[in-house]
Amino acid sequence: MKELIDNFLLYLSSQKRFSKYTVISYKNDLSSAAKYVLETYEIKDIRKISFFHIRSYIVDLMKNGMSAKSVNRKISSLRSFYKYLIKKSIVDKNPMLKVISPKIPRRLPDYVSKTDIAILFDSISLGNTYCEARNYIIMLLLYNTGMRKSELIGLTDESVDYAQKRIAVVGKGNKQRIIPITNDLLTKIRKYIQIRNQSFECRESFLLLTDKGKPMYPKLVYNVVNRVLVSMATSTKKSPHILRHTFATHMANNGAELNTIKELLGHASLAATQVYTHNSIEKLKDVYSRSHPKA
Template structure:
């Protein structure tokens, strides 16, 4: 006799497996449970499968459910997550010997459309650094350096708040960054940025008593910056020069990479500068370049 899915032990065993063996987060387990509940409710309502046997759940039933999700305007990302839930569920039951073959083998996940990275236009970054006035206070000096470092290096928020004075090589005009998985990369920077950093360190020693001697960027009390402080500072100053929806440190990382590719930088070089493990992650910036070229073509070509 097959396993019936209206026996809560069956689903609970799977969710307990996720909790205790896979050690998934509580929110993730709740999401899996809700997906399964929705799927079995659909089988009962659409196919009158009140107590379906595992082996009786054909791929056709699953496709029917996925089609209904699409009709109800669920995104490709949401549908893919639900497919992932079912794959894990049936795989678990194969592992425990309650099922011989998964019905998911012929199910194809919908493609998620790639979203182009949001970035700040070059004219707006020019405005930011040439014309926006930063207060002549410690916070003003810190905020300007935060924005300069982000735009000149493309580093991540976590990399910036953990940036140490010792990682800045003022004689070689480079900054060593400790990225994901403790992977080091060396970023060449302009003499102008190095001067900004030098001046900031000198001012820190002069103006702030007991300032943190290790980390480069500190608040007015001389303590290492919180990520929230950095986020709010970036948001504040980007709001002065651009109307894009997202105004975060990560947008400045996208801006750094997009401006490089728009100006002809080699993609492998951009990959190394960003600290990406594979070229696939960097290739998204070429799409921005293509979109830019299309825009120029439409505006400039008489036959466009």
């Protein structure tokens, strides 16, 4: 079964052009399922895996406290894997066809308030060292563009178009989208690049690098953002994705159309963007004070 998984992962990276981190996620999901059916049912032949075994695996994940969102990601990985196996005529039955994904409770996305964002960016700057400059640019890019962590890591110097004042991002499914950026951000990116080039003689082609001049990786981006948010923001979550939610929420609260936010975020459908139609308490207070006769 390992060989089939390895072949599928190669297909994702070479033909589908999925990012390294997306392929790693698929590998973890499929390896987890393969390990379960081997240890629980002693199944080594993929053709012997049925809907019963898949359902048992999903139930086990949920019994062990895995969130519906994480379970759905594993189900999605298995669905893609079985589509590949059917296409290659490796199996003739798809046990995933009967699988129903658990419903994800709809929660309003956590985000950083405008006040906290202003305080946050007043407290950090390009600084005097490479790490200070890089960390500052990471925070600026995530909040000003709403890009994903993986998209940030994939940026190169060529991603930034100074003449057109925009940045090209490669998102999910290797799809490129263009995000406009401000003159102020462009100026700070230029200054950051100067500091970076002075810090490393031989460097990678990526825009953002580690302390040693190597390509960035997800955990490092998380740590950078987490350290800043822990010290400043009042939101309960401190991950890079919070800045994506914050970008979208602030855009929505300032009157941006949902379709515009969808395009900027790189969402495949409008349904994923509709969660940002919620109103912040600040906006509700503003509308109330302007609209209610007794306010």
